[in-house]
Amino acid sequence: MRRFTSLSDVQWSAFRNPEVFEPDYIPEILAFRDAQLRALASNLKPMLSGMNAVDTVCIGPPATGKTSCVRKIISSAEIRAGYVNASLVRTRSELATGIFKAVTGLTPPRRGVSFSELMGRAFDSADSLLIVIDDATALNEKILNEVIVYVCRMKEMGYKAGLWLVFTDSRYVSLLSADTGSIFHPDEVFFHAYGYDEIFEILMERAKAGFSAGAFGEDVIDFATGMAFETADLRLGLYILRMAGIIADREGKERIGVDDAEKAYEKGKWLFLTRSLSNLSRDERRLLKAIYELDAETTGELFDEVRDWLYYEKFHRMLAKLENLRLIDLKLEYRKGRTRRIFRRFERDVLLDALERVSS
Ligand SMILES: Nc1ncnc2c1ncn2[C@@H]1O[C@H](COP(=O)(O)OP(=O)(O)OP(=O)(O)O)[C@@H](O)[C@H]1O
Ligand SMILES: [Mg+2]
Structure with a gap:
């Protein structure tokens, strides 16, 4: 890394077209669409x-x-x-x-x-x-x-x-x-959810359009793709790329490293969790809290815990939304009716803490 002496040292930037990573940017080609x-x-x-x-x-x-x-x-x-x-x-x-x-x-x-x-x-x-x-x-x-x-x-x-x-x-x-x-x-x-390879290609195209030549390698795209795929959120992948570029620039590097992308992810994961929680209604947050606080293993057991304030159809609608936002996973159980097994995608403390913060 070069030592900073004056503004003229900051000539090289990881970004060729920074607007490519802005949330409202519409790429010329919307791949797979x-x-x-x-x-x-x-x-x-x-x-x-x-x-x-x-x-x-x-x-x-x-x-x-x-x-x-x-x-x-x-x-x-x-x-x-x-x-x-x-x-x-x-x-x-x-x-x-x-x-x-x-x-x-x-x-x-x-x-x-x-x-x-x-x-x-x-x-x-x-x-x-x-x-x-x-x-x-x-x-x-x-x-x-x-x-x-x-x-x-x-x-x-x-x-x-x-x-x-x-x-x-x-x-x-x-x-x-x-x-x-x-x-x-x-x-x-x-609009189906993107698969791993689709996310990789979308992020690669964005990176080529937005970053300077030679500023990134496939390893960075791979990392961002993994995180975006895991959370089913392409926006997290785009955020990681943009933030990694900013971090590399800030540190005077001439190439974005996977370590920059990891730092970007650490910053972004809270932001993204808090953002998806803030899109929930009061009842949806209450249900999510119940899921993470109580030990209900199936949707049937969970419904028994919340039936005093939630009717059946609304309960299932809300569960579908929580699953869609990848806050929980639901897997079909063949035992009885509509009952599904609940998987919590976040650590209990992390999620309850984030819920507390968006609700206060
Ligand atoms: N096929 C694609 N090619 C390139 N970029 C894409 C593609 N699909 C989505 N994106 C990018 O992903 C981000 C999210 O896309 P968009 O806002 O259109 O999603 P959405 O389905 O409307 O999401 P939401 O339901 O959260 O509003 C945007 O930055 C967009 O440019
Ligand atoms: Mg939208």
């Missing part, structure tokens, strides 16, 4: 000739490229789209405000404008309108149903529109009311 991109493009196509877009639901676990694919398709077409991330809105008026802003580029005229007035204005501002609600799982059930029914009704009234929703699992159907289910028949586009 050709089928999904084609499905979205063909569902959007009718709108380009003045018809309704095909209503679509994108389904897949976290970090499987849902947002990237949807954003790529809507930004490549000349259409009016109201894209809103539901995890950033709590009320129906916030949702309508988000859609209105995204469609018109304007701030709503005054506070307290009603949902239907704002939505009506958004629809009136364009010949046709695609509404995209990302992370729709985060939306309150009632609001979700309301917005679906609203868009369907607008179509019945002759407006040209489409509604795309993004969910992390296919149990979204249970969130829809009977009324909504009878009028909303979306095309479902599935």
